[in-house]
Amino acid sequence: MSKPATDKPTFTLVQARERIDAIDRDIQGLIAERAQWAQQVGKAKGALKAAVDYYRPEREAQVLRRVVDRNDGPLSNEEMVRLFREIMSACLAQQEPLKIGFLGPQGTFSEQAARKHFGHSSHGLPLGSIEEVFQEVEAGNADFGVVPVENSGQGTIQVTLDMFLTSELKICGEVELRVHQYLLSRTGRMEDIERVYSHPQSLAQCKSWLRQHLPHAERVPVSSNAEAARRARNADDAAAIAGESAGLVYGLKPLAGPVEDRPDNTTRFLVLGRELFPPSGNDRTSVLVFVKDQPGALAHVLGPLAAHDVTMNRIESRPAHGRKWQYAFFIDISGHVEDEAVRAALKEMSPFAREVKILGSYPVAVP
């Protein structure tokens, strides 16, 4: 198959477009064939009606990891993964589409996360609160739910963790969503800017960009990005670094963005379901461990993890509501509950804890 030269135009516009048309024909034929095979997968499992019966998060994660592995441009991994998520979403929606509950209204980061994970052929249900997302999945009105659990800027979303204290839902996926920063001002002209307001964390996140594009502007740290936008509204020579929506609320114009130096301003979401899924080969397990408030309790609980070489990615303690003098620890570890080491470690942990509750084993987020 002939490929275009990458340095100079060796083909005419008409030739290039004819080639693209031929490629499109082939892509379309393959997508149609893929859709037929996807139906076949369902049939091999028995007579199934709804997409929820076909959906296998571990299989999707494997497909997307292969996409990343063999990608050698020119599209970025993120773009290529996005296209394959949409192709899988369309193939799956040949049955009654997946119903995905998320924290509404439409347009929230939760909706973006739900769309990123399940594609645009799924059916979104905007709900009024994180509690309601849990309830609707428990009641079966939603097949899955998507809730935020931590933000690289603001930390853990406690209400989500606390829901797991009583809910029997399982975590069956995680989604990471980049949250972008914008430079906003009243006049919309770069040359007017003499001061830039933002939260110190946001200023730090955009340091290189500011040095390059606004070397002489003063950086003014304020309490929040919303406060920065509010201040920038009152002066022609000021700008704010804030989320895009702040510009809308305060009537500021976006001058540039995203302006963060590194793509690490991320919110992590959990996908809630009613069952556990098999391993994908690169998984994470979340457990909730209730311990008595006594010296050494936590050390006893964590010991087996180290002994079995299980990596702990995260730990966070919360008072266990309704269980006086007990604490709950939310622990994320690498691996799947079906892995030998994880199973053994959790088993050895049990005698030292009041309860070890498996919240879920799920594929590590694919970009």
Next chain:
Amino acid sequence: MSKPATDKPTFTLVQARERIDAIDRDIQGLIAERAQWAQQVGKAKGALKAAVDYYRPEREAQVLRRVVDRNDGPLSNEEMVRLFREIMSACLAQQEPLKIGFLGPQGTFSEQAARKHFGHSSHGLPLGSIEEVFQEVEAGNADFGVVPVENSGQGTIQVTLDMFLTSELKICGEVELRVHQYLLSRTGRMEDIERVYSHPQSLAQCKSWLRQHLPHAERVPVSSNAEAARRARNADDAAAIAGESAGLVYGLKPLAGPVEDRPDNTTRFLVLGRELFPPSGNDRTSVLVFVKDQPGALAHVLGPLAAHDVTMNRIESRPAHGRKWQYAFFIDISGHVEDEAVRAALKEMSPFAREVKILGSYPVAVP
């Protein structure tokens, strides 16, 4: 290439998945090749930097029409077109992505229309008003804008039409977006429902669905779908037919949806740009004709259209602000201003009008 049987499973799950993996490899290779050729198209035109220099609406419309023509399932035309829009969007975004202004905040139907037309690799700018969308495109802060112009339920959005009285922007596309209806209730149980509130138009739109699923429930027409949701909130035996977001606002649960009988509940949006584009082969032209308020003026103006066999799709009159005793007619006709018949008809129209302003010639919306 062997295809799966459609009636019974003749392949194992493992075989089907292996086949899908092979198909995915081929699709990915073709998408990468397509992306390289898309760059080549840009090079054939000279050294271009931003996606706006590459974007050709007439070419995209042609590609999508071919996709519809050769589609023979199992995916619907709408799903297949959506996938190709996303593939084109990703290829285009290899350059600085398109900036698309729309009526915000995020999550509005305007954003959905912008995403439907430009795909998810474009960069969305949520703006505060329809006027602001025009301003930001005029100022070059947005490459294109997307504004609603008519709704099959509520009719014309006057503010959009009126902006064209003074703006020099061109219409370079149209988007049609289906707006879906949902059955919402407080209890979330179908068996509780004895009354269904909704606007008469919505009740009519969902007649067959209601007859089939709620044959014994009373239909109660009210002034708006929001009013319907408000009433359904106060009774366990009532439901509302309304948009999904009404459920969120009034704390109702979605029982079923979309429940409209025909996919004709549509909002039409216009894509605003700064230049006219060449014909796509199936185009529409919007003109704004200022006439003196005198007998027969309109008939004189419309005569040439009939004489040249140019189909008029739509006409709407508005008082021409600041031009006393004049009227403005917004007229949509089939064809492109570069078509012989359209050109001739518009030319013959001129002597009878104060002014004939070409608002744009653009591809007819692809589903």
